[in-house]
Amino acid sequence: MEYKFSQRVKNLKPSAIREIFKYASDPEVISLSAGNPSPEAFPCKEIEEISKKIFEENPISVLQYSVTEGYTPLREHLKKYLKESQNIGSQNDDILITSGAQQIMDLCSKSLLNEGEVVICESPSFIGSLNTFRSYNGKLAGVPVESDGMNMQALEKVLQENKNTKFIYTIPNYQNPSGVTMSLEKRKKMYELAKKYGVLIIEDNPYGELRYSGEAIPAIKSFDTDNIVIYAGSFSKVVAPGIRVAYTVAPKEIFSKFVVCKQGSDVHSNIWAQVVCYEYMTKYNFEQHLEELRKIYSIKANFCMDLLDKYAPKIKYHKIDGGLFIWCELPKSVDMPEFCKTAVLNKVCVVPGNAFLTDENEKCQSFRINFSTPTDEQLEKGIKILGKLADKIIK
Amino acid sequence: MEYKFSQRVKNLKPSAIREIFKYASDPEVISLSAGNPSPEAFPCKEIEEISKKIFEENPISVLQYSVTEGYTPLREHLKKYLKESQNIGSQNDDILITSGAQQIMDLCSKSLLNEGEVVICESPSFIGSLNTFRSYNGKLAGVPVESDGMNMQALEKVLQENKNTKFIYTIPNYQNPSGVTMSLEKRKKMYELAKKYGVLIIEDNPYGELRYSGEAIPAIKSFDTDNIVIYAGSFSKVVAPGIRVAYTVAPKEIFSKFVVCKQGSDVHSNIWAQVVCYEYMTKYNFEQHLEELRKIYSIKANFCMDLLDKYAPKIKYHKIDGGLFIWCELPKSVDMPEFCKTAVLNKVCVVPGNAFLTDENEKCQSFRINFSTPTDEQLEKGIKILGKLADKIIK
Numbered sequence: 001m002e003y004k005f006s007q008r009v010k011n012l013k014p015s016a017i018r019e020i021f022k023y024a025s026d027p028e029v030i031s032l033s034a035g036n037p038s039p040e041a042f043p044c045k046e047i048e049e050i051s052k053k054i055f056e057e058n059p060i061s062v063l064q065y066s067v068t069e070g071y072t073p074l075r076e077h078l079k080k081y082l083k084e085s086q087n088i089g090s091q092n093d094d095i096l097i098t099s100g101a102q103q104i105m106d107l108c109s110k111s112l113l114n115e116g117e118v119v120i121c122e123s124p125s126f127i128g129s130l131n132t133f134r135s136y137n138g139k140l141a142g143v144p145v146e147s148d149g150m151n152m153q154a155l156e157k158v159l160q161e162n163k164n165t166k167f168i169y170t171i172p173n174y175q176n177p178s179g180v181t182m183s184l185e186k187r188k189k190m191y192e193l194a195k196k197y198g199v200l201i202i203e204d205n206p207y208g209e210l211r212y213s214g215e216a217i218p219a220i221k222s223f224d225t226d227n228i229v230i231y232a233g234s235f236s237k238v239v240a241p242g243i244r245v246a247y248t249v250a251p252k253e254i255f256s257k258f259v260v261c262k263q264g265s266d267v268h269s270n271i272w273a274q275v276v277c278y279e280y281m282t283k284y285n286f287e288q289h290l291e292e293l294r295k296i297y298s299i300k301a302n303f304c305m306d307l308l309d310k311y312a313p314k315i316k317y318h319k320i321d322g323g324l325f326i327w328c329e330l331p332k333s334v335d336m337p338e339f340c341k342t343a344v345l346n347k348v349c350v351v352p353g354n355a356f357l358t359d360e361n362e363k364c365q366s367f368r369i370n371f372s373t374p375t376d377e378q379l380e381k382g383i384k385i386l387g388k389l390a391d392k393i394i395k
Numbered sequence: 396m397e398y399k400f401s402q403r404v405k406n407l408k409p410s411a412i413r414e415i416f417k418y419a420s421d422p423e424v425i426s427l428s429a430g431n432p433s434p435e436a437f438p439c440k441e442i443e444e445i446s447k448k449i450f451e452e453n454p455i456s457v458l459q460y461s462v463t464e465g466y467t468p469l470r471e472h473l474k475k476y477l478k479e480s481q482n483i484g485s486q487n488d489d490i491l492i493t494s495g496a497q498q499i500m501d502l503c504s505k506s507l508l509n510e511g512e513v514v515i516c517e518s519p520s521f522i523g524s525l526n527t528f529r530s531y532n533g534k535l536a537g538v539p540v541e542s543d544g545m546n547m548q549a550l551e552k553v554l555q556e557n558k559n560t561k562f563i564y565t566i567p568n569y570q571n572p573s574g575v576t577m578s579l580e581k582r583k584k585m586y587e588l589a590k591k592y593g594v595l596i597i598e599d600n601p602y603g604e605l606r607y608s609g610e611a612i613p614a615i616k617s618f619d620t621d622n623i624v625i626y627a628g629s630f631s632k633v634v635a636p637g638i639r640v641a642y643t644v645a646p647k648e649i650f651s652k653f654v655v656c657k658q659g660s661d662v663h664s665n666i667w668a669q670v671v672c673y674e675y676m677t678k679y680n681f682e683q684h685l686e687e688l689r690k691i692y693s694i695k696a697n698f699c700m701d702l703l704d705k706y707a708p709k710i711k712y713h714k715i716d717g718g719l720f721i722w723c724e725l726p727k728s729v730d731m732p733e734f735c736k737t738a739v740l741n742k743v744c745v746v747p748g749n750a751f752l753t754d755e756n757e758k759c760q761s762f763r764i765n766f767s768t769p770t771d772e773q774l775e776k777g778i779k780i781l782g783k784l785a786d787k788i789i790k
Contacts, residue, residue, distance in 0.1 A: 001593065001595075001621060001622060001623055003507075003595075003646070003648055003649055004507075004561075005506055005507060005652055006505065006506060006507055006508055006509050007509055008505070008509075009505060009506045009652060009655070009656060012652070012655050012656070013655065014654070014655050014658070034460075035460075036459055036460050037459075039455050039459065042454065042455060042458045042459075044450065044454035044455070044458065047450065047454065047458070048447075048450035048451070048454060051446050051447075051450060052443075052446075052447060052450075055439065055442065055443035055446060055447075056443070059437065059439035059442065059443060060434050060437060060439070062637055062638075063437045063439065063442070063635035063636075063637045063638065064431055064432075064434065064437075064635070064636065064637050065429075065430075065431050065631075065636045065637060066637055099494055099639075099660075099661040099664075099665075100661050100662055102658075102659065102660065102661055102662045103660060103661045105659075106659060106660045106661070110401065110403070110404060110530070111400055111401060111404045112398075112399075112400060112401055113401055114401050114402055114403075128658070128659070128662070131655075131658070131659050132659040132660075135505070135655075135656060135659045166399075198396065200396075200398075226396060227396060228396055236460075240458035240459070241458075241459065241460045242457055242458045242459050242460060242461055242665070242666040242667065243457075243458065243665055243666075243667060244494075244661060244662070244663070244664070244665050251398070253398055254398055257400055257404060257407070259409070260404070260407050260408065260409050260526075260530075261404060261407070261530060263409070263497075263523070263526070264497065264500075264501060264523070264526050264527040264530045265494075265497065265498060265501045265527075265660065266494040266495050266497055266498045266501070266639060266661070267495055267497045267523070267639070268639070269494075269639070269665075270494075270637070270638055270639050270664075270665040270667075270668055271637040271638075272637065272638060272665075272667070272668070273665055273667070
């Protein structure tokens with residue numbers, strides 16, 4: 001039988017990063033291509049303790065069916081926590097627990113996006129979200145990212161030219177993959193433009209709590225008096241990604257639609273994981289844990305940037321204040337796909353930048369390095385190899 | 396701002412059952428409306444042990460990102476288990492771990508169903524699946540269920556009249572809500588019809604392992620030599636629903652598309668839960684556990700049917716061999732919505748049958764009782780009340 005897939009997914013392909021991961025799984029290859037939190041960042045002992053306690057005291061509570069909206073104590077706690085720490089959330093919002101932040105992108109697409117409608121993204125942007133928008137036949141419109149966020153003239157032009165824009169997708173802090181943080185001025189401007197053109201903003205903030213230098217900049221959601229911002233937060237980088245817990249703060253009407261859609265997607269998220277997150281946030285010192293994470297990643301990031309300065313002077317990169325990625329650039333003369341292939345043959349795996357573009361076939365002189373997954377030795381060895389390669393091809 | 400939801404979900408409403416659950420949450424109301432496994436059916440001690448061991452030995456393995464396809468040892472074990480126990484799966488199939496079986500319906504809809512294409516369902520059928528098909532603007536075509544499954548003449552007629560049918564959705568064992576099991580003859584006929592008309596079959600089998608009387612009937616997937624059956628199995632009823640682990644055995648090409656779609660939905664399912672299922676299936680006596688479950692549900696089901704015979708002779712019902720539900724019928728003279736409302740006012744909550752129809756506005760003389768969630772006392776009290784009500788309105 002010849003299977004007839006739906007129009008929306010007929011041409012969908014596995015993400016380019018997945019293909020690269022195939023090389024990365026070769027134990028001889030140093031993978032700088034992943035996006036995994038550092039193994040030392042997981043609160044293993046605490047989760048073990050919490051889990052033990054749950055199963056001793058009330059196992060049924062984490063084994064029985066639960067409600068689609070999410071574990072009520074976690075939702076209530078997050079409301080308070082987000083309000084107090086970042087002024088996120090109002091009377092007009094509600095909070096939904098999701099199976100990772102990827103599901104938030106799925107819910108946004110499914111409930112808001114008609115086929116052919118436009119999603120404006122930073123270009124480059126997170127490939128996972130782009131692929132979800134693509135999977136609902138959304139049309140991606142990329143806006144170039146500068147060192148302080150999207151180019152706002154370009155954003156307004158795209159809004160003018162695409163009257164059928166549904167939402168702007170942005171990762172305002174230490175953007176994946178560019179590492180860029182959007183300035184407060186641009187956040188305000190983006191909000192004004194969204195309001196002016198009647199579109200929503202999806203503010204995806206998985207790394208926000210991992211700022212290791214500089215001043216925190218208010219979330220766009222913190223000045224959302226018009227109820228046009230859908231905020232996405234996640235436990236993947238601050239507790240653990242394998243348990244798949246994230247949350248969205250969205251205007252109530254949108255929240256209600258999300259709940260109906262989530263009911264049809266997976267009924268509810270794993271409830272054990274939700275209880276673990278709640279207990280961890282409330283019975284342990286969560287703020288101190290975040291401090292430790294910032295320390296771990298600050299050391300790793302600085303180590304990586306020092307290595308680049310020392311061993312790969314021909315590779316330009318954007319200095320970062322947080323997150324897990326460094327965005328590297330090579331001169332126009334370099335054939336990037338060729339460079340990345342040669343790197344793999346030399347046992348180092350990075351992600352070619354075009355994988356993150358709204359049009360993957362566009363030319364891109366950048367590649368992404370992740371420094372949270374490899375060990376220090378691997379990082380040093382890997383960057384030395386990249387530096388030598390760059391020296392060799394850039395005269 | 397007036398939110399403009401997508402066409403596909405604009406008219407989507409929370410399931411009728413959800414609305415009924417609001418009454419059911421009143422502690423004074425006896426809920427016969429849920430579908431929860433019995434609390435005594437959960438292997439709490441074993442899951443506690445497994446979880447403890449995981450966190451002592453290799454916590455990172457259940458906390459780090461994992462692969463979309465699912466935990467490899469679980470997939471490999473399920474392949475063997477399904478092949479040996481039910482002859483399910485061939486060289487042409489692969490197996491994907493999902494976040495509950497609801498996600499399988501989502502993946503089927505997303506990857507196969509264009510807006511307006513037809514899904515043929517048993518009428519009545521499981522409301523959760525119907526709502527997922529609806530959420531992708533699939534058109535539902537119901538085929539009446541007889542005591543041995545769908546009426547096959549009616550099925551063929553619907554296939555003839557709807558050339559744009561994408562798949563037939565069936566729950567062959569102790570169907571939710573009707574309790575009906577499809578005969579082998581009808582399974583073979585359904586397969587032949589699907590082949591003849593070039594449509595797929597989704598075989599949803601969450602209760603198959605819970606047969607407590609009569610002979611097991613081979614799964615449709617067991618004679619799928621043409622690669623047209625997508626099989627859905629689940630741990631929700633045989634381990635625990637709150638951990639959200641299910642699996643689909645699908646032709647490889649469809650499997651590959653599912654993987655890409657799942658990547659965009661939730662990246663992967665909670666990995667702790669997948670390891671728990673694997674360890675439980677392989678390190679404990681899973682077959683004996685199933686035997687115990689069958690005993691628990693057999694006792695509960697027979698107790699419930701005896702109560703109906705004794706206290707509610709005017710309520711007709713379909714005798715069951717497995718599953719968690721009993722489908723009750725009242726004479727045509729009875730106004731069913733009114734009956735269900737009166738029942739709630741008398742502190743018993745059941746689900747009116749029309750909630751399970753492809754057209755909820757159609758008239759339906761049935762209602763669904765769940766016997767796995769309430770205690771024996773609640774069941775007895777509840778059925779006495781229903782019996783009295785029936786006596787009162789049926790002259």
